[in-house]
Amino acid sequence: MSNLEQIQTDFQAFLIDETKGAAFKSRIIDDAKVGAAKRLGIYYDAYRFRIIEALATVYPKLHVVLGNDLFDKTARSYIDQNPSTYRNMRWMGGNMQAHLQQTLPQYPIAAEMAAFEWGLSLAFDAEDASILTLTDLAEVPLETWADLKFVFHPSLHLLPLQWNAVQIWNALDKEETPPAIAKTNEPCLIWRIGIDLHSGLNSHFRSLEAAEFSAIQLAISGASFGVLCEQLQDNLSEEQATIQAAQYVSTWLNDGLITRI
Amino acid sequence: MTQTNNSQSLTSQPKLANLGFGLGLRTEHYQEILNNKPAIDWLELLSENYMVAGGKPLHFLDKICENYPVVMHGVSLSIGSTSTIDKDYLRDLRHLADRVQPAWISDHLCWTGVHGQNMHDLLPLPYTEETAKHVAERIGIVQDYLGRKILLENVSSYASYVDSTMTEWEFISLICEQADCLLLLDVNNIYVSSYNHQFDAKAFIDGVPQNRVQQIHLAGHHNHGDYIIDTHDTPVIDPVWDLYEYAISRLGQVSTMIERDANIPPLAELVQELDIARKIAEKVQAYNPSAVRLPRHIK
Numbered sequence: 001m002s003n004l005e006q007i008q009t010d011f012q013a014f015l016i017d018e019t020k021g022a023a024f025k026s027r028i029i030d031d032a033k034v035g036a037a038k039r040l041g042i043y044y045d046a047y048r049f050r051i052i053e054a055l056a057t058v059y060p061k062l063h064v065v066l067g068n069d070l071f072d073k074t075a076r077s078y079i080d081q082n083p084s085t086y087r088n089m090r091w092m093g094g095n096m097q098a099h100l101q102q103t104l105p106q107y108p109i110a111a112e113m114a115a116f117e118w119g120l121s122l123a124f125d126a127e128d129a130s131i132l133t134l135t136d137l138a139e140v141p142l143e144t145w146a147d148l149k150f151v152f153h154p155s156l157h158l159l160p161l162q163w164n165a166v167q168i169w170n171a172l173d174k175e176e177t178p179p180a181i182a183k184t185n186e187p188c189l190i191w192r193i194g195i196d197l198h199s200g201l202n203s204h205f206r207s208l209e210a211a212e213f214s215a216i217q218l219a220i221s222g223a224s225f226g227v228l229c230e231q232l233q234d235n236l237s238e239e240q241a242t243i244q245a246a247q248y249v250s251t252w253l254n255d256g257l258i259t260r261i
Numbered sequence: 262m263t264q265t266n267n268s269q270s271l272t273s274q275p276k277l278a279n280l281g282f283g284l285g286l287r288t289e290h291y292q293e294i295l296n297n298k299p300a301i302d303w304l305e306l307l308s309e310n311y312m313v314a315g316g317k318p319l320h321f322l323d324k325i326c327e328n329y330p331v332v333m334h335g336v337s338l339s340i341g342s343t344s345t346i347d348k349d350y351l352r353d354l355r356h357l358a359d360r361v362q363p364a365w366i367s368d369h370l371c372w373t374g375v376h377g378q379n380m381h382d383l384l385p386l387p388y389t390e391e392t393a394k395h396v397a398e399r400i401g402i403v404q405d406y407l408g409r410k411i412l413l414e415n416v417s418s419y420a421s422y423v424d425s426t427m428t429e430w431e432f433i434s435l436i437c438e439q440a441d442c443l444l445l446l447d448v449n450n451i452y453v454s455s456y457n458h459q460f461d462a463k464a465f466i467d468g469v470p471q472n473r474v475q476q477i478h479l480a481g482h483h484n485h486g487d488y489i490i491d492t493h494d495t496p497v498i499d500p501v502w503d504l505y506e507y508a509i510s511r512l513g514q515v516s517t518m519i520e521r522d523a524n525i526p527p528l529a530e531l532v533q534e535l536d537i538a539r540k541i542a543e544k545v546q547a548y549n550p551s552a553v554r555l556p557r558h559i560k
């Protein structure tokens with residue numbers, strides 16, 4: 001190992017875990033003005049502050065829900081367990097849901113809030129795609145509908161949720177008093193509609209019923225309109241199932257979720 | 262002395278065109294820049310923020326590039342690292358450059374991590390001949406890949422190595438000579454490091470290869486008494502403006518911009534702060550006409 005490689009390996013090991021920095025300290029000039037320990041401490045603290053700030057930017061409402069102290073503690077343990085391999089800190093937070101499931105199992109709303117906010121951030125700069133309109137679909141001959149398959153917007157993100165994280169997020173976003181934590185078993189869709197120049201958020205979301213959630217999951221996996229109808233016949237008559245499937249597709253079109261067929 | 266064409270040749274005279282007075286592009290200001298077309302000569306974008314698939318960042322960037330000359334500034338090249346150069350990063354950097362056609366591309370003279378990890382900090386290098394050679398070789402690889410000279414910026418530092426055998430400006434000079442690259446001189450970083458390591462900031466400016474300084478950064482910082490932390494969340498302080506005046510009286514007209522990364526004020530405030538730089542440039546021109554030239558208008 002070259003001298004430079006040794007310095008960098010030791011410096012990095014110290015930043016990740018200061019107990020591994022004792023030997024490295026001797027590589028830093030120890031002056032009377034500040035001192036080597038304090039100088040290295042600046043780097044040690046900055047590494048954490050910077051990432052905590054980046055995590056707080058991606059997880060603003062999780063920050064509110066946990067409060068400053070618990071968010072800080074959570075972020076620090078997250079950083080210790082998830083050293084970045086990313087070029088941009090913005091991508092560092094991807095394991096937060098799993099981290100919270102592990103560290104705060106008694107508080108499951110936290111992990112769900114993280115999953116929701118991560119979904120919003122993914123939708124924000126996901127790939128662009130043009131949207132299919134009802135008029136485009138009207139040109140499709142009726143007899144070919146059964147084989148129709150749908151391609152969904154790259155920003156679309158499906159989130160199965162058990163708790164009312166979305167409602168709490170919404171209230172906090174409007175600076176209203178959030179509702180009490182409750183189990184709702186309401187899944188959620190997150191996506192981006194084109195470029196909304198006037199919205200700071202740019203990501204859209206809505207809660208949906210379990211039946212629609214299953215239907216869209218099926219459609220995303222590549223199932224045709226015909227298969228969708230068949231699936232719905234578990235609970236509905238053939239005619240009702242077809243009407244329901246058509247209603248779903250029309251809703252997805254209106255939401256801007258389908259990009260092509 | 263000032264290059265009049267924006268040639269990408271690696272062998273011609275060192276400098277590229279002078280762009281005038283610019284600002285760092287921040288998301289908070291997208292809309293205002295597009296609506297009001299403020300009097301900013303050019304904008305510096307943070308490369309990593311636009312290495313994304315789509316959405317608002319790229320949408321606004323494309324629009325802004327139609328109206329302003331831009332330069333690209335990165336933080337994750339890790340030119341001083343002993344790990345292999347991240348080829349995916351270089352590919353994405355070149356891809357972004359193809360999209361925005363920047364006047365130039367810059368990053369920092371530092372390392373950000375080893376063994377595939379990123380500490381997201383601009384970590385200092387030991388100032389040795391071994392390090393200079395290592396860094397210069399890697400700059401060569403990057404410049405060949407991008408087909409253009411890159412700019413490297415002096416960073417603020419808080420610690421110095423027992424291993425160093427030369428001053429930071431000697432180290433920078435050695436690298437520039439070996440790599441034939443350009444310099445982004447951060448005057449605030451010089452001030453911060455000179456305070457933290459007790460060296461003469463003017464000696465730094467006198468010591469770097471002046472004909473390679475293509476761009477100047479200015480920013481604010483936090484003084485903690487014993488040391489200064491480079492924070493980019495406050496206005497530029499007077500001693501840094503004085504140092505800027507000293508720099509351009511030596512270097513001549515150099516593309517200058519203010520960096521603000523946190524506590525971001527309304528755009529008008531930064532445009533006003535930029536006027537201080539313009540006034541200083543005018544003042545230097547009055548007493549030293551050969552040093553300062555007004556920027557060519559670049560569309």
Ligand SMILES: [Fe+2]
Nearest residue numbers: 414447478520
């Ligand atoms: Fe800078």
